[in-house]
Amino acid sequence: MKKITAVLAALLIVLSAVSAAGSMETESAIRAYTENASPKYVFMFIGDGMSSPQTNSAQVYNGRNQSGLVELQELTFTQFPVVGLQYTQDSTSFCPDSASTATSLSSGFKTHSGVIGMGVDRVTPGTTIAEMLHDKGWKIGIVSTVTINHATPAAFYAHIASRNDYYDIGLQMADSGFEYFAGGSVNKADDGEKSIYEVLEDKGYLVTNDKDTILSLNADSGKVYAYSPVLQDDGAMPYDIDAPADSLRLKDFVKKGIDVLYNETGFFMMVEGGKIDWAGHANDAVANMSDTLALDEAVEVALDFAKAHPDETLIIVTGDHETGGMTIGYAATGYNTAFDILRNQKCSYIQFDSYVEEAKADGSFTFDDMMAMVEEYFGLVAPGETAVNEALVMNDYEYAKLQKAYADDQSGNVDGYEESLLYGGYSPISVTLTHILNNKAGIGWTSYAHTGLPVPVYAYGEGAELFVGAYDNTEVAHKLMDLTDAR
Numbered sequence: 001m002k003k004i005t006a007v008l009a010a011l012l013i014v015l016s017a018v019s020a021a022g023s024m025e026t027e028s029a030i031r032a033y034t035e036n037a038s039p040k041y042v043f044m045f046i047g048d049g050m051s052s053p054q055t056n057s058a059q060v061y062n063g064r065n066q067s068g069l070v071e072l073q074e075l076t077f078t079q080f081p082v083v084g085l086q087y088t089q090d091s092t093s094f095c096p097d098s099a100s101t102a103t104s105l106s107s108g109f110k111t112h113s114g115v116i117g118m119g120v121d122r123v124t125p126g127t128t129i130a131e132m133l134h135d136k137g138w139k140i141g142i143v144s145t146v147t148i149n150h151a152t153p154a155a156f157y158a159h160i161a162s163r164n165d166y167y168d169i170g171l172q173m174a175d176s177g178f179e180y181f182a183g184g185s186v187n188k189a190d191d192g193e194k195s196i197y198e199v200l201e202d203k204g205y206l207v208t209n210d211k212d213t214i215l216s217l218n219a220d221s222g223k224v225y226a227y228s229p230v231l232q233d234d235g236a237m238p239y240d241i242d243a244p245a246d247s248l249r250l251k252d253f254v255k256k257g258i259d260v261l262y263n264e265t266g267f268f269m270m271v272e273g274g275k276i277d278w279a280g281h282a283n284d285a286v287a288n289m290s291d292t293l294a295l296d297e298a299v300e301v302a303l304d305f306a307k308a309h310p311d312e313t314l315i316i317v318t319g320d321h322e323t324g325g326m327t328i329g330y331a332a333t334g335y336n337t338a339f340d341i342l343r344n345q346k347c348s349y350i351q352f353d354s355y356v357e358e359a360k361a362d363g364s365f366t367f368d369d370m371m372a373m374v375e376e377y378f379g380l381v382a383p384g385e386t387a388v389n390e391a392l393v394m395n396d397y398e399y400a401k402l403q404k405a406y407a408d409d410q411s412g413n414v415d416g417y418e419e420s421l422l423y424g425g426y427s428p429i430s431v432t433l434t435h436i437l438n439n440k441a442g443i444g445w446t447s448y449a450h451t452g453l454p455v456p457v458y459a460y461g462e463g464a465e466l467f468v469g470a471y472d473n474t475e476v477a478h479k480l481m482d483l484t485d486a487r
Helices: 002-021 023-033 052-061 098-107 129-135 166-176 196-202 211-215 250-261 275-281 285-308 339-344 349-360 367-378 396-411 417-423 428-441 474-484
Strands: 041-047 082-087 139-144 180-183 206-208 224-227 267-273 313-319 455-461 469-472
Touching (some): 041 098, 041 474, 052 285, 052 339, 098 129, 129 139, 129 267, 139 250, 166 196, 211 250, 250 267, 250 285, 267 285, 275 285, 285 339, 285 428, 285 455, 313 474, 349 428, 367 396, 367 428, 417 428, 469 474
Parallel strands (some): 041 313, 139 180, 139 267, 180 224, 206 224
Antiparallel strands (some): 082 455
């Protein structure tokens, strides 16, 4: 911490000396100050769909909300000494998608929503920071809680006009030669002549989802694709709130990544908390915050490594865009929040959906059946009933919304304009429940899609000072390329 304090003090002197001269001079001063920085171990954490509302909600969730004692519990990465801000628009929209924004973060140029690793002509491929460093002899790791051929992880090794060409992306993954892939499985792995898993094995990869094998991985393991033994939601890792107590978490895959990748030349590891975004789309604040906290635990693993390798390690934590239009504050609660009631939610929306489907299997699923499940998994009860917390008693308006959701679920009435706004294509029951609980806690949502909010950049370690300020998302890639002399 003494070194960090000294570095920041020196940086502040540099910045104050040029502040009157304008932003261009400030950038030049920072670059001059960091020109000798040369990290050889780089971690890049991307919370998909994660901006300030998501990080601060997680801090409030773990904090204290008593009158006179309101206090955040800061995340590991929000305490990093350097914070910047990146703008996320792509070449087609101020509400971009993960393919284009991850391309900007990995390669330093803009492209269309839906395009991975190619320019605005959708033909010309770029070169990613991971590919550049691999060519220099660095080892590369790509880790994600979602499928590894999904848009964000793919943007570090693939070049393709459509993010939906999952099989072809999988082939490019195998061709990359990167040393470590881990986390989720491969989406649509069997859509071609040969399974992507077989292709990976043909290319010399150890492909495993055996927990003991994964925990034994080390620098002698060779090229590895290690995916979670427990999967959910189209091949992704489970939401952290749903994960069995003894299952592998994101932090475990980061720890094993260090064991596999560590060498004297250098390594680059991109780690994505992909289901932060998926929970944002579904407007499930508890699943969203739980996965944000899981990402933070993974950052802690990297920070421990950085402390053991000072002057050699750089950690960047950012998002690709914001998802859901999440806000701390809701019209019906005024200036009040009650995040403590969110702890009554015991599973994610997708896990609750599976419980509902099981309950429907015998052909009988009454409203009373549903209400028993609602109380068990969300703590909410009907008007006039007794709850573990008075705030969990629904009012007549909320109860009527849940009654409509049950009726729409039973009838399949989900395609109307009002229903599209109410449910966003998700299960009427689960999304109504998360809305009711979130709103009672003081959380609002504006969308089931992405928004145009800028995204913070948190930096720690060698060269971190270069990430001060506000800049386009493409600059994140360019700053990394400059610091690592990748080009």
